[in-house]
Every structure is written in C-alpha cells, then in structure tokens.
Amino acid sequence: MRRIEVGGQRAYPVTVGPGLLAGVRVPESQVALIHPADLPPAFVAAAQAALSPLVTVEVPARDDCKTLAVYADVLSRLAAANLPRDGAVVGLGGGAATDLAGFVAASHLRGVAFYTLPTTLLGMVDAAVGGKTGVNLPEGKNLVGAFWPPRAVWCDTDTLGTLPPEVFREGAAEVYKHGLIADPSLLARVLSPDFRPGGPHLEPTLADAVRVKADVVTRDPTEQGERAFLNFGHTLAHALEAATLHAVPHGEAVGYGMHYAARLSRALGGADLTGHTLAFLRWQRPRPLPALAFDDVWPYMARDKKADSEGVRFVLLHDLARPYLSRVPEDVLRREYGGWQADLSPLLMAP
Structure with missing residues (x-):
C-alpha cells in the first residue's frame, strides 16, 4: 500500500493498494454515494456497507453522465434527501462519474465535502486526483465545472481486475x-x-x-x-x-x-x-x-x-x-x- 500527499491550501492523501474499498471511512455521518450504472454491484454494495449512505444515486455510464441534465437531476436527488451542509458526496467509479460527483459536491449548498473512490486506471491516475470537476457541453469537453479538491482518494487496485483489457489499456494512456x-x-x-x-x-x-x-x-x-x-x-x-x-x-x-x-x-x-x-x-x-x-x-x-x-x-x-x-x-x-x-x-x- 502506498500513500501520496497532494499539497496546497487543503492537502489530501491518495492511497493506492488492494482491499481499500471495503474499509473506506469518512468523518461525515451523512453521505451521498454517486456511481455509474455499469459498475459491478459488488463494488456498490461494499461502498454502501462501509459508508451507510443517506442516498445512493445511480447515473449513466461513462460520458453519458457528464451532462447538465444529469447534473441537475443528481442535485435534485440530494436536495430531496436533505443532504446537509456538513454532509459529503462520494464519487465511486470511473473518471466520468467522479468528475460529475465532484461538480455536484462543489455545487450542493455551495459546496460540501467530496471524496473519490476511482475504480478504473484512468480514474485513479488522472480524473480523481487534482480537483478538476465538471460536465460536457455539445460544444466541447469539460467546458462547465469547478476546481473542488477531494478530501481523500482511495485507489483500490483490486477493482482493476474486473476491467475489460481494452478499458485497462485505455487508462494507461494517462500513465504513459x-x-x-x-x-x-x-x-x-x-x-x-x-x-x-x-x-x-x-x-x-x-x-x-x-x-x-x-x-x-x-x-x-x-x-x-x-x-x-x-x-x-x-x-x-x-x-x-x-x-x-x-x-x-x-x-x-x-x-x-x-x-x-x-x-x-x-x-x-x-x-x-x-x-x-x-x-x-x-x-x-x-x-x-x-x-x-x-x-x-x-x-x-x-x-x-x-x-x-x-x-x-x-x-x-x-x-x-x-x-x-x-x-x-x-x-x-x-x-x-x-x-x-x-x-x-x-x-x-x-x-
């Protein structure tokens, strides 16, 4: 297991290693868990067992979730669930889902705590780290968003074993x-x-x-x-x-x-x-x-x-x-x- 610190005004750790998903903990007692529809159910169940979320929101897979319509729908779901200002949003899944979750966290009640649990190689090495969040427009990629750094990132390498080989190779582009x-x-x-x-x-x-x-x-x-x-x-x-x-x-x-x-x-x-x-x-x-x-x-x-x-x-x-x-x-x-x-x-x- 390895730990990398991201410094700055609000520093946070990135932990890399096996078996992290089931043991994840956050200090906030009320959590919204956001995940894509194509995520293995076992990952969702493990995160739910670890976090006991107030609300779990399933969003479309990959970039289909990064639209203003999905963003607005997720915000409405969090408002209906009364996620409080001292609550947290946890993004579980690939880079598109964590980008969306971060933008939701930056926007709900003008900003709540945000955590990421990336489950793809691309998400781990790029999207989940650094605090860039947002959605796409028809005019281009990532044209709407905000800088909203996570409080912590957990990269459970066991999740990578479930990826199709082509999806793993896709994520390797950011490593290269x-x-x-x-x-x-x-x-x-x-x-x-x-x-x-x-x-x-x-x-x-x-x-x-x-x-x-x-x-x-x-x-x-x-x-x-x-x-x-x-x-x-x-x-x-x-x-x-x-x-x-x-x-x-x-x-x-x-x-x-x-x-x-x-x-x-x-x-x-x-x-x-x-x-x-x-x-x-x-x-x-x-x-x-x-x-x-x-x-x-x-x-x-x-x-x-x-x-x-x-x-x-x-x-x-x-x-x-x-x-x-x-x-x-x-x-x-x-x-x-x-x-x-x-x-x-x-x-x-x-x-």
Missing part, C-alpha cells in the same frame, strides 16, 4: 503521458508485460504516475501555469471525443492525441518522440477512428480550455520531461494532421 512529460521511467514500465491487473509493476507504477500529477497540482492547483502540461495530447483528444459524440473513449483519444502532439513538437524543433507515441499506440490497440478531416476537429480544438484571447495553445515537448506551451500556426496544424493520419492508416485507421 506522465512518463512523456515528467518521468520517462514510466514509458518502458507501461509497455512491460508486468503492467497489468495483479501484476508486480501495477501498484508502484500507478503510485509513481499519481505522484507526477500530485506534484504538479500541488504547485499549480488551478492551472495558472505548469498544470496545463498535464493536458499533453488532450487538445486533439477532446476534439476527437466531441466530434464523434464520445464514440471514441477518452483514453484512446489521448493515445491518438499524444502522437499528434509529438508530431507538432518535432515540427517546431523539438526532439523526435514519435517512436514513443507510436509504440504506445501499438501496445494500446485503440479502435479505428472514423474518417475525420481537419475541419471536422478544428472547431473543437479552437474551443479548448487552454485557449486564450490570442488563440489556441498546445502542450508540446522539447524532449522527454521537458514540456512547454506554444501556439502553433494553422498551416502547421493542418499539415501535421495529414501526416498523423498517414502514420496511423496502415496500423490503426478504419478504411
């Missing part, structure tokens, strides 16, 4: 991303046969990836600077998700987006890291993409959260563990998009 931007030792560890549910590399690799994010958000809790580096690959990724109405899952979109960002980095004079990103895609084996022209995804990239009044900024790499933010001319974006499609077509893309 942390290797590219901060800790290159993670790259080979992710691609190792020992990085799997129950494998000897799982817990230490997951803990080290969480530590990368914890260190960054401790220094920059509200993304005024370096926290933006955690979005490496995400500008195109979020556009792919939005343009396909979330038919492309987040982790697979990030895998695709990291290769595009690696191409942009090389085009602007950085090291050629495309070998790393293609190696990851071969390992991840994402589903083929539909045919999307640059003009299909560009409007969504233009609304990316890193954009400012002067335009869209991309997270790029001078080299491994040397990220930076830069605006990229549109002609370069278009050219590299074509090269990105050509790189992927013999390996991954749909006919």
Whole structure:
C-alpha cells in the first residue's frame, strides 16, 4: 500500500493498494454515494456497507453522465434527501462519474465535502486526483465545472481486475503521458508485460504516475501555469471525443492525441518522440477512428480550455520531461494532421 500527499491550501492523501474499498471511512455521518450504472454491484454494495449512505444515486455510464441534465437531476436527488451542509458526496467509479460527483459536491449548498473512490486506471491516475470537476457541453469537453479538491482518494487496485483489457489499456494512456512529460521511467514500465491487473509493476507504477500529477497540482492547483502540461495530447483528444459524440473513449483519444502532439513538437524543433507515441499506440490497440478531416476537429480544438484571447495553445515537448506551451500556426496544424493520419492508416485507421 502506498500513500501520496497532494499539497496546497487543503492537502489530501491518495492511497493506492488492494482491499481499500471495503474499509473506506469518512468523518461525515451523512453521505451521498454517486456511481455509474455499469459498475459491478459488488463494488456498490461494499461502498454502501462501509459508508451507510443517506442516498445512493445511480447515473449513466461513462460520458453519458457528464451532462447538465444529469447534473441537475443528481442535485435534485440530494436536495430531496436533505443532504446537509456538513454532509459529503462520494464519487465511486470511473473518471466520468467522479468528475460529475465532484461538480455536484462543489455545487450542493455551495459546496460540501467530496471524496473519490476511482475504480478504473484512468480514474485513479488522472480524473480523481487534482480537483478538476465538471460536465460536457455539445460544444466541447469539460467546458462547465469547478476546481473542488477531494478530501481523500482511495485507489483500490483490486477493482482493476474486473476491467475489460481494452478499458485497462485505455487508462494507461494517462500513465504513459506522465512518463512523456515528467518521468520517462514510466514509458518502458507501461509497455512491460508486468503492467497489468495483479501484476508486480501495477501498484508502484500507478503510485509513481499519481505522484507526477500530485506534484504538479500541488504547485499549480488551478492551472495558472505548469498544470496545463498535464493536458499533453488532450487538445486533439477532446476534439476527437466531441466530434464523434464520445464514440471514441477518452483514453484512446489521448493515445491518438499524444502522437499528434509529438508530431507538432518535432515540427517546431523539438526532439523526435514519435517512436514513443507510436509504440504506445501499438501496445494500446485503440479502435479505428472514423474518417475525420481537419475541419471536422478544428472547431473543437479552437474551443479548448487552454485557449486564450490570442488563440489556441498546445502542450508540446522539447524532449522527454521537458514540456512547454506554444501556439502553433494553422498551416502547421493542418499539415501535421495529414501526416498523423498517414502514420496511423496502415496500423490503426478504419478504411
């Protein structure tokens, strides 16, 4: 079992290890438990037994829960249950469910305590840590939300054994991303046969990836600077998700987006890291993409959260563990998009 501290004005622990779900405890006596519909019933039962929630709210699976309509419905359920100001919201499930739960916690009675119990690799290494909460709009991903850090995060590695292999590989994109931007030792560890549910590399690799994010958000809790580096690959990724109405899952979109960002980095004079990103895609084996022209995804990239009044900024790499933010001319974006499609077509893309 490993414990990582996220510092800042309101520090909190992230605990990584097996068997955590059944033993979780919170100091608040009245709790709302929010979980997705596709979660194994045993996980819900274990959390209910540990927490004795005042109300349990089931929400749609994956990004189908991250809508304003679902958000409003959950708030109404909490109000009807009279969850008090000194109560707590606990998000149990993948990253989409914990994003929604955190935004609900930030909003109910102008803010109540929030805890996360992520059950997917993506949720553990990324969504549940750092306090970014929110929902999507038709215009783009995560355009509505709030910074609302959890009081604690429990990453029960036993839950990962229930994931379909493709969902585990999807979440590995965020681990690999942390290797590219901060800790290159993670790259080979992710691609190792020992990085799997129950494998000897799982817990230490997951803990080290969480530590990368914890260190960054401790220094920059509200993304005024370096926290933006955690979005490496995400500008195109979020556009792919939005343009396909979330038919492309987040982790697979990030895998695709990291290769595009690696191409942009090389085009602007950085090291050629495309070998790393293609190696990851071969390992991840994402589903083929539909045919999307640059003009299909560009409007969504233009609304990316890193954009400012002067335009869209991309997270790029001078080299491994040397990220930076830069605006990229549109002609370069278009050219590299074509090269990105050509790189992927013999390996991954749909006919």
